[in-house]
Amino acid sequence: MNGELLSVLDHLERDKGIDREILMSAVESALVSAAKKALGSQTEEVEVKIDRKSGEISVFSGGKEIKSEDFGRIAAQTAKQIIIQKIREAERDVIFTDYNSRVGNIVTGTVYRFEKGNIVVDLGKTEGFIPKSEQSSKENFRQGDRIKAFVVEVKKTGKGPQIVLSRANPGLVKKLFELEIPEIYEGIVEIKSISREAGDRTKIAVFSKDEKIDCVGACVGMRGSRVKNIVKELQGEKIDIVRWSDDIKEYIIAALSPAKISTVKLDKEIKQALVTVDDDQLSLAIGKKGQNVRLASKLTGWEIDIKPKVKAAETALGPEEKAAPEAAEVAVDISSLEGVGPKTRKLLEDAGLDTVEKIAGSSVEELTKIKGIGEKTADKILNSAKELARKK
Known part of the structure; x- marks a missing residue:
């Protein structure tokens, strides 16, 4: 006994x-x-x-x-x-x-049954459920399907733990990127912000701590292989990967992609941005039912107002802007030049070369005099600046 x-x-x-x-x-x-x-x-x-x-x-x-x-x-x-x-x-x-202990992480299970609009998921030793409010309207699952879900919370009840799961939470996309992109998992590339409308579109802002690694390229992968796997898991949801910048104008321009932006005016006191675009870019910038501008606003944390050039000029805040509208134009940032990362950008700015035009007017000899810039890098930067200056 x-x-x-x-x-x-x-x-x-x-x-x-x-x-x-x-x-x-x-x-x-x-x-x-x-x-x-x-x-x-x-x-x-x-x-x-x-x-x-x-x-x-x-x-x-x-x-x-x-x-x-x-x-x-x-x-x-x-x-x-x-x-x-x-x-x-x-x-x-x-x-x-x-x-x-898994709240904020992804778990994998099997669709067990459907109950009053909720999806009950078999997790092995227990069950979790995805409430209707945490489901993506565009996704379809059948009994027996394998499913990945984000753990939102765990509640204690008389019948045992109640595990609330989600397929609509932005955290699901973040964790999928961590699983799929080694650079994000290792902390080299950082996810700065996510805005999501589940089933339709997600915008994700990323930043590289290593200037040798392109954050957007790392997330996209060879021929889009990495991001395609995430899109497949989300059953076709569109994903825009945005390069994060501490320059808010650049960040807003990137967040509104794929639209081409003409000018950006900022009101820092109320965190509002007036964005002007050409007429043919207006619908693209706003997006279907305002989705593109809405997601960009959530991503950046700024209220974004988009207007065509003519209307924007009429509603300018003061005579100074009316008299000199060209002053509001967004200058091409020097970090877009080949060979210029955050460190190199600071070196150039400290040397007074803070615009594409100034760099294009310099020489390899001048650039190599700046400590930290070698001859090959200087040659790349100069050629890239001259090319960009010609296009302008």
Whole structure:
């Protein structure tokens, strides 16, 4: 009997992942309850001890040991019920702890059933569910399909842990990028912001901590292979990968891609940007039902107002802007030149070469005099600047 008890407890620890000591305490507690019931309400304080090595059970009442024969059928049945209850509670605690630690991460399961619009997902030891509000309207799943979902929260309920999952949360896209892009997982490329309308479009802003690694290129992959895998997982949702910049004008221009932006005026006090575009770019900049500008606003944290050039000029804030509209034009940033990363950009700016025109008017000799810029890099930068200056 005692050896069987230890074997059962060891088996439960292996299969259910419940700590052996928790199970021992549960059995002791159950036997105390059973002893009290068997011996009657007038029984003095009952104590049960189980030897952790041999499994031998000792029951004491009023300082006197009670042999196991004194337990009747009712006591044994009660002990069994309480043991089962304690084991279930312990299992639930293990599941709660396990999945609570996974909040903010992705789990994989199987679509088990559909219940009042919710998708119930079989996660192996337990179930999770995706409420209708956390589903993408464009996605379709069938019973038995494998599914990846984002863990939103884990709640304790009378029926056990309730694991709330999501396919619409922006965190799902972020974690998919971490799984698919080694540079993001390793921390070389950082995700700065995400805005998402599940099922339709996501904009994600990325930044490279290493100037030798192109953050957008790393996310796209060879011939789009990396981002294609993410799009496939999201069942065709469009993804715009935006290069993050601490220059808010550049950032807004990138966020509104694929539209071509003419000018950007900023009101930093109220975090509002007035963006002007050519007439043929207006619908592209605004997007279907305003989606492009709405996602760009969420991504940058700025309110963006888009107008065609003529209307923007009419609604200019003051005479200074009307008299000199060209002053509001967005200059081409020197970081767009070949060979210019964040560090090189700072070196050039410190040397007074802060525009494409100034760099194009310099020489390789001038550029190599700047500490940190070699002859090959200088040649690349100069050729790129001259090419860009010619196009303008």
